[in-house]
Amino acid sequence: MKVNLFILVLVIFFFAAVGFPGCPAPDAACAQTPEMGDGQVTGDGQWGRGDRLWAMGDGKSQDPVHAESPSAGEDVPARKDMKPSGRSQDAFQDEYKDEGQDYDDEPFADERVTIADPIEPFNRLMHRFNDRLYFWLLKPVAEGYKEAVPEPARISVKNFYYHLLFPIRFVNCVLQADLTGAGSEAGRFAINTVWGVGGLLDPSSNQGIELPKQNTDFGQTLGMYGVGHGFYIVWPFLGPSSPRDSVDIAGEYVLDPLSYFTPWYTSLGKRPLKMINNASLSLGDYEAVIEAAIDPYIAIRNGYIQYRMKEVQARRAKSLFFRNRKNAAPEAADPPPAN
Amino acid sequence: MQNRILKKRLIGCSLFLMLLLSIPAYAGAPLSAVENTVNRVLDVLRDPKLKGPTAKPAKTEKLRVIYKDMFDEMEFSRRTLTRNWNKFTPEQRREFVDLFEQVLEKTYLDRILEYSNEKIVFYKETMIGEDKAEIQSKVIASSKEVPIYYRMILKNGKWKVYDVVVENVSLVQNYRTQFNEILAGGTPEQLLETLRKKVKTH
Numbered sequence: 446m447k448v449n450l451f452i453l454v455l456v457i458f459f460f461a462a463v464g465f466p467g468c469p470a471p472d473a474a475c476a477q478t479p480e481m482g483d484g485q486v487t488g489d490g491q492w493g494r495g496d497r498l499w500a501m502g503d504g505k506s507q508d509p510v511h512a513e514s515p516s517a518g519e520d521v522p523a524r525k526d527m528k529p530s531g532r533s534q535d536a537f538q539d540e541y542k543d544e545g546q547d548y549d550d551e552p553f554a555d556e557r558v559t560i561a562d563p564i565e566p567f568n569r570l571m572h573r574f575n576d577r578l579y580f581w582l583l584k585p586v587a588e589g590y591k592e593a594v595p596e597p598a599r600i601s602v603k604n605f606y607y608h609l610l611f612p613i614r615f616v617n618c619v620l621q622a623d624l625t626g627a628g629s630e631a632g633r634f635a636i637n638t639v640w641g642v643g644g645l646l647d648p649s650s651n652q653g654i655e656l657p658k659q660n661t662d663f664g665q666t667l668g669m670y671g672v673g674h675g676f677y678i679v680w681p682f683l684g685p686s687s688p689r690d691s692v693d694i695a696g697e698y699v700l701d702p703l704s705y706f707t708p709w710y711t712s713l714g715k716r717p718l719k720m721i722n723n724a725s726l727s728l729g730d731y732e733a734v735i736e737a738a739i740d741p742y743i744a745i746r747n748g749y750i751q752y753r754m755k756e757v758q759a760r761r762a763k764s765l766f767f768r769n770r771k772n773a774a775p776e777a778a779d780p781p782p783a784n
Numbered sequence: 785m786q787n788r789i790l791k792k793r794l795i796g797c798s799l800f801l802m803l804l805l806s807i808p809a810y811a812g813a814p815l816s817a818v819e820n821t822v823n824r825v826l827d828v829l830r831d832p833k834l835k836g837p838t839a840k841p842a843k844t845e846k847l848r849v850i851y852k853d854m855f856d857e858m859e860f861s862r863r864t865l866t867r868n869w870n871k872f873t874p875e876q877r878r879e880f881v882d883l884f885e886q887v888l889e890k891t892y893l894d895r896i897l898e899y900s901n902e903k904i905v906f907y908k909e910t911m912i913g914e915d916k917a918e919i920q921s922k923v924i925a926s927s928k929e930v931p932i933y934y935r936m937i938l939k940n941g942k943w944k945v946y947d948v949v950v951e952n953v954s955l956v957q958n959y960r961t962q963f964n965e966i967l968a969g970g971t972p973e974q975l976l977e978t979l980r981k982k983v984k985t986h
Binding site for chain 1: 858862865866867868869870874877878881887888890891892895898926927928935951952953954957958959961962963965966975978979982
């Protein structure tokens with residue numbers, strides 16, 4: 446009996462000292478709710494759009510943040526007691542000491558991608574050209590177009606252009622040994638051609654069918670087999686790329702069915718419409734990226750390579766050749782640890 | 785004697801069970817933390833009393849409180865500066881953190897206020913060690929889906945966001961590259977000046 450009691454006391458002490466594993470966090474989490482009212486569901490405009498190169502993609506986040514911060518100097522003393530989130534005086538005094546290997550949490554270390562940029566002056570020039578093109582031409586036109594054409598129609602136009610490039614996605618799924626993906630693309634093409642009025646609608650994504658889009662290209666295929674970017678290029682009109690990813694410019698021409706039926710110059714006419722239409726569906730995204738950036742050129746360059754790297758990883762995880770290898774795609778391969 | 789050993793084992797087993805049982809509750813914490821916060825933001829955005837342009841300052845104020853609670857701006861700043869942090873004096877650090885917050889707020893607040901009933905789904909939580917987690921969510925708009933992951937850290941019993949990954953682009957990584965390049969050729973004071981200008985011109 447005594448032993449029992451002793452153990453019980455020990456247990457209580459143990460938990461008192463260590464903390465009940467289940468408690469602290471949930472408490473903290475829930476505690477916030479009541480004060481403000483609780484909600485549900487979600488949504489948010491700003492991230493909501495996004496398209497094409499990540500750069501135009503949604504304004505990354507909300508980083509919200511707060512700025513009640515009257516700028517530093519003035520209220521240094523006040524700050525001490527304020528301490529909104531553990532931001533105590535000490536935190537500012539603390540030196541950075543290679544904490545956790547340069548803050549690279551193991552699973553995310555691969556995000557530290559870099560790319561050579563030997564032609565930076567040219568790229569910066571092209572970056573500026575594309576930027577002006579967007580603000581002076583593309584954006585005003587897209588805004589007018591947005592006024593004139595209702596959203597469902599614009600989404601249909603986008604679907605249609607996407608549908609046309611089916612051969613690229615299919616061929617690349619096959620080259621990547623992603624047979625499920627190839628099957629899914631073929632199914633989507635058949636269903637959307639017949640039931641989606643030639644690709645204007647996307648019934649394949651509806652519930653019940655749910656054939657996922659395989660957004661893949663030659664750059665990803667090459668990357669999957671170990672071909673590196675080479676270096677960074679900003680193309681006029683097309684934006685961020687690299688020698689490897691530029692293969693798709695050729696691929697798009699060769700495998701785009703329209704390019705066989707029509708003279709080459711019609712594809713020049715097609716691209717602006719595609720650009721305007723896509724821009725009309727993602728107005729504000731590019732602006733957010735630019736505004737958030739301290740050096741927009743570097744922000745876009747880094748965004749581009751991070752984005753492409755993750756795409757290649759995701760494709761590897763689906764490939765018959767790579768999916769069982771370690772490092773293929775850490776996230777996709779390992780199920781989340783239970784604890 | 786026999787009896788005692790049995791009892792010990794019994795207690796040992798129940799202890800073990802208790803530990804096991806407590807794990808799931810723990811694992812759900814970061815996800816519900818971020819989900820709660822996002823829901824609070826949505827409540828503000830949907831509040832019928834706060835409609836219209838006149839209510840914008842009130843809305844902004846409410847949102848600011850929520851964000852402050854959700855984000856660990858210190859962690860965010862240090863992670864973007866990494867070794868460069870040491871080049872800053874404590875006063876410069878304080879100013880940096882404040883300015884950086886303002887830049888981010890100015891950029892994203894307007895976009896958040898544009899919110900128009902997109903749906904947000906939180907679908908996966910991955911624990912990374914004991915004090916970090918990644919929460920995966922997606923925003924479903926009429927023309928596309930945008931994946932947004934929140935990386936969280938447990939500090940003083942509270943889960944706080946220290947990085948946001950939007951469409952596969954980690955914000956911390958992105959800013960780190962920018963600050964690295966700027967500080968490779970410039971001084972902390974120059975970076976602060978750039979940030980000051982950025983805050984003013986908005």
